[in-house]
Amino acid sequence: MDGGAQWEESIILDCCDTPLQPETTARETPASVRRGGGPGGYARCRASIRSQGHSRSRWVQISWLEDLCARLSSVTCSVFCSQSAGSAAMESVLSKPRFHLDLWLSFTVQNWILDVGRPVVTLVFPADWFPLNRPGAAEYLHLLYNITTPLILLKMLERSPRTLPRHVVHLGIIAVIMGTSLHLAADSIIRRLLLIGYELHLSVRENPVMKNLEPSSLIDSFELLFYFDDTLGHLMWYVPLFLVLFLFFSGGFSHRKHQEKMPAAAWMLLIPSAAYYWYLITEGQTFILFIFTFFAMTATVMHQRRRGMVPDGNGLFVLYGFSAALCLVAVWVACLWNDSVLRKKYPGLIYVPQPRAVFTLHLGQKTPA
Known part of the structure; x- marks a missing residue:
C-alpha cells in the first residue's frame, strides 16, 4: 500500500472510528464515509485532519475530504429536519376532528x-x-x-x-x-x-x-x-x-x-x-x-x-x-x-x-x- 492510500485510511479511521483492514480499504471507503456522516461528522473530520499536521502536498486531498464530510452532514441534517416537520404536520392533521x-x-x-x-x-x-x-x-x-x-x-x-x-x-x-x-x-x-x-x-x-x-x-x-x-x-x-x-x-x-x-x-x-x-x-x-x-x-x-x-x-x-x-x-x-x-x-x-x-x-x- 503506497503513502497516499495509508493517508486516506488514517483520515477515514479518524472520521468513522471504525477499524479497516488494509486489503479492503479501497472497496469499503465509500460505505465507511457514509457511516461517519451525520450531525457533527464534519467537525470531527476537520479536527482530526488538522490534528495530524499533514504536509501542504496533501492539502488538495484534505480539502476534498472536508467538502465530502460537509455535504454528508448537510444532507443528513436536512433529512432529519424534513422527517420532523412531516411528523408534526401529520400529527396535526390526524388530531384535527372531522x-x-x-x-x-x-x-x-x-x-x-x-x-x-x-x-x-x-x-x-x-x-x-x-x-x-x-x-x-x-x-x-x-x-x-x-x-x-x-x-x-x-x-x-x-x-x-x-x-x-x-x-x-x-x-x-x-x-x-x-x-x-x-x-x-x-x-x-x-x-x-x-x-x-x-x-x-x-x-x-x-x-x-x-x-x-x-x-x-x-x-x-x-x-x-x-x-x-x-x-x-x-x-x-x-x-x-x-x-x-x-x-x-x-x-x-x-x-x-x-x-x-x-x-x-x-x-x-x-x-x-x-x-x-x-x-x-x-x-x-x-x-x-x-x-x-x-x-x-x-x-x-x-x-x-x-x-x-x-x-x-x-x-x-x-x-x-x-x-x-x-x-x-x-x-x-x-x-x-x-x-x-x-x-x-x-x-x-x-x-x-x-x-x-x-x-x-x-x-x-x-x-x-
Whole structure:
C-alpha cells in the first residue's frame, strides 16, 4: 500500500472510528464515509485532519475530504429536519376532528325513506295495487332497508376510533340481518291482518278478528308472530344498532384545545335525526335500551372531561340528537298519559305507546308497522 492510500485510511479511521483492514480499504471507503456522516461528522473530520499536521502536498486531498464530510452532514441534517416537520404536520392533521357529513346524511335519509316511509307508502298506494299473496311496496322498502343498514353500520365502525373484535362485529351484523328479516316477515302478515279489521291498539286475544277464530289455538300462533315482531326481532335489530352508535360516540372526543362546534349542516340534520330516534323508541319499544345508552353516553362525557377531553362534532351530534329525542318522548307520553285504552294495551311502569296504535285508535285508520 503506497503513502497516499495509508493517508486516506488514517483520515477515514479518524472520521468513522471504525477499524479497516488494509486489503479492503479501497472497496469499503465509500460505505465507511457514509457511516461517519451525520450531525457533527464534519467537525470531527476537520479536527482530526488538522490534528495530524499533514504536509501542504496533501492539502488538495484534505480539502476534498472536508467538502465530502460537509455535504454528508448537510444532507443528513436536512433529512432529519424534513422527517420532523412531516411528523408534526401529520400529527396535526390526524388530531384535527372531522364531521362525517356523508355518513350521517346517508344514515338519516335511508332511515326516513326505507323505515319511516313504509307506513306512508302503504297509505299512499291502494291495497289492491299489489296482490296479498305477493310483496307490496312496503315490503320492498323493507328489503332495501335490510341491505343498507348493515352496510352503514359497518361504515360507522370503520370510521370509529373505537371498535370491537372482528368476530363480535360479524355476530352483530348477522343479528341485525336476522332481526330485520324477522320483522319483515311478521310485519308483512300484520299488514294483511289490518286489511281484515285487526286493531293494533288492542291485544291479540281482545281483537274482534281473533275472537271468532277457529280453532282457538291459532291465537297462540298469532301471539308468537307478534312476539317475533315486537320483541325478538326488535332486540336483534336495535341492540347492535345502539351499540354501534355508542362506540362511534365514545370515540368522538378531542382535546379541550381542539374543541369544535357543530357545523351548520349538522344542525340541519339534528331535527330529522332526533325525530327518527323518537320513532325508534316509540314504535320499536326500545325505551329501556335507549335510556341505558343515553346514561352510558352521559357517564362517558363526565369521565372524559376529567381527562381534559370534550366531544367533537360527531359526538355532539349524537348527544344532542339523543337529548332531543328524550324530550320528544317525554312530550309524547305526557299527551297520552290519561288514555285508558292505551294504558290497557301498554301496562306497567314504562308507558310508551306506539304511534301505529295511536293512529288506529284515534284516527280510525288501518296502517302497518
